[in-house]
Amino acid sequence: xxxxxxxxxxxxxxxxxxxxxxxxxxxxxxxxxxxxxxxxxxxxxxxxxxxxxxxxxxxxxxxxxxxxxxxxxxxxxxxxxxxxxxxxxxxxxxxxxxxxxxxxxxxxxxxxxxxxxxxxxxxxxxxxxxxxxxxxxxxxxxxxxxxxxxxxxxxxxxxxxxxxxxxxxxxxxxxxxxxxxxxxxxxxxxxxxxxxxxxxxxxxxxxxxxxxxxxxxxxxxxxxxxxxxxxxxxxxxxxxxxxxxxxxxxxxxxxxxxxxxxxxxxxxxxxxxxxxxxxxxxxxxxxxxxxxxxxxxxxxxxxxxxxxxxxxxxxxxxxxxxxxxxxxxxxxxxxxxxxxxxxxxxxxxxxxxxxxxxxxxxxxxxxxxxxxxxxxxxxxxxxxxxxxxxxxxxxxxxxxxxxxxxxxxxxxxxxxxxxxxxxxxx
Numbered sequence: 001x002x003x004x005x006x007x008x009x010x011x012x013x014x015x016x017x018x019x020x021x022x023x024x025x026x027x028x029x030x031x032x033x034x035x036x037x038x039x040x041x042x043x044x045x046x047x048x049x050x051x052x053x054x055x056x057x058x059x060x061x062x063x064x065x066x067x068x069x070x071x072x073x074x075x076x077x078x079x080x081x082x083x084x085x086x087x088x089x090x091x092x093x094x095x096x097x098x099x100x101x102x103x104x105x106x107x108x109x110x111x112x113x114x115x116x117x118x119x120x121x122x123x124x125x126x127x128x129x130x131x132x133x134x135x136x137x138x139x140x141x142x143x144x145x146x147x148x149x150x151x152x153x154x155x156x157x158x159x160x161x162x163x164x165x166x167x168x169x170x171x172x173x174x175x176x177x178x179x180x181x182x183x184x185x186x187x188x189x190x191x192x193x194x195x196x197x198x199x200x201x202x203x204x205x206x207x208x209x210x211x212x213x214x215x216x217x218x219x220x221x222x223x224x225x226x227x228x229x230x231x232x233x234x235x236x237x238x239x240x241x242x243x244x245x246x247x248x249x250x251x252x253x254x255x256x257x258x259x260x261x262x263x264x265x266x267x268x269x270x271x272x273x274x275x276x277x278x279x280x281x282x283x284x285x286x287x288x289x290x291x292x293x294x295x296x297x298x299x300x301x302x303x304x305x306x307x308x309x310x311x312x313x314x315x316x317x318x319x320x321x322x323x324x325x326x327x328x329x330x331x332x333x334x335x336x337x338x339x340x341x342x343x344x345x346x347x348x349x350x351x352x353x354x355x356x357x358x359x360x361x362x363x364x365x366x367x368x369x370x371x372x373x374x375x376x377x378x379x380x381x382x383x384x385x386x387x388x389x390x391x392x393x394x395x396x397x398x399x400x401x402x403x404x405x406x407x408x409x410x411x412x413x414x415x416x417x418x419x420x421x422x423x424x425x426x
Contacts, residue, residue: 120189167184315341
């Protein structure tokens with residue numbers, strides 16, 4: 001059965017919510033791995049002899065043997081149907097079986113989407129939804145869910161939610177962590193005009209807001225001339241029409257006299273790879289944004305860049321939550337556009353997931369299948385990208401400053417110094 005396939009390289013980021021991911025179309029994955037109809041003469045496949053015996057590889061044997069385990073699930077299912085005193089929700093049982101199957105791989109980036117979650121993921125990428133208007137970063141290690149952005153004009157901003165707040169509780173009794181974030185999202189979404197109680201931790205103090213749900217239109221880019229000749233573009237996600245927003249912002253800054261550019265990718269956890277390629281191509285000549293390697297060590301080169309770059313010196317701001325496609329763009333521009341990287345070491349997520357639909361109920365799942373490397377071959381996964389100039393934020397700095405805040409944001413201040421130096425360098 002042919003499936004619709006997307007590729008993603010992202011942290012678990014929820015935007016009321018946007019699930020940040022890097023994706024490509026199914027046709028691209030088919031070009032990488034084929035549709036299953038091609039024959040590889042070097043592969044170990046089953047063969048038969050004249051006496052009717054069939055020879056298979058050990059890998060095929062192990063796979064067939066593992067399938068017998070599914071009979072145990074069937075036995076449990078049938079026994080529940082016949083004897084369970086309270087009666088079972090069959091659909092819920094099957095959904096949790098699928099979740100458990102994916103959880104058994106011990107990979108936080110491979111998981112099952114219920115039909116509701118899959119639809120929500122697709123809706124979030126469009127950049128319009130009914131919710132409270134925040135972007136949340138979920139740390140799979142600590143389990144904490146932190147507000148990384150409050151959208152301008154959103155119900156959350158009006159209520160007083162701030163960047164850096166930790167999402168603690170939704171409603172009266174749902175305590176929020178990495179495992180319950182999807183349920184929290186479902187509760188915070190709803191009908192426009194209705195309200196929801198949301199509790200945050202701010203410097204260990206619990207703060208509860210009664211927030212109205214409204215339609216929120218998200219933008220992925222903000223830009224400004226922050227000093228004469230210095231353009232600044234903050235990019236929050238590779239989603240929606242981010243590449244068009246970025247291109248428009250760049251053109252406007254150039255028209256306003258920008259001669260040196262700061263690209264802020266802090267807290268940007270990923271998005272569509274094609275958008276990252278388009279943005280990288282603005283500043284790169286013929287080459288590639290990155291290359292991919294599968295589990296057999298086979299390389300795939302499918303993100304080309306072309307001649308005709310914009311001639312402008314680049315400074316990139318990153319931090320510990322800069323991840324996935326943001327790291328790809330950062331690595332590519334440092335390798336191929338002489339970009340200077342400022343901030344703290346990036347997250348280090350250099351693996352790629354396929355996103356597939358499954359069955360006919362609208363469900364889906366995400367599976368790690370590839371690793372990516374920068375154009376010059378630098379590994380990113382579990383290593384990250386170390387900035388050329390390291391600037392740590394003070395421990396008492398919550399990072400809740402506004403866009404382009406040159407007074408409080410010491411990392412941006414340093415990036416500005418670097419951008420000005422580049423402007424003066426022949």
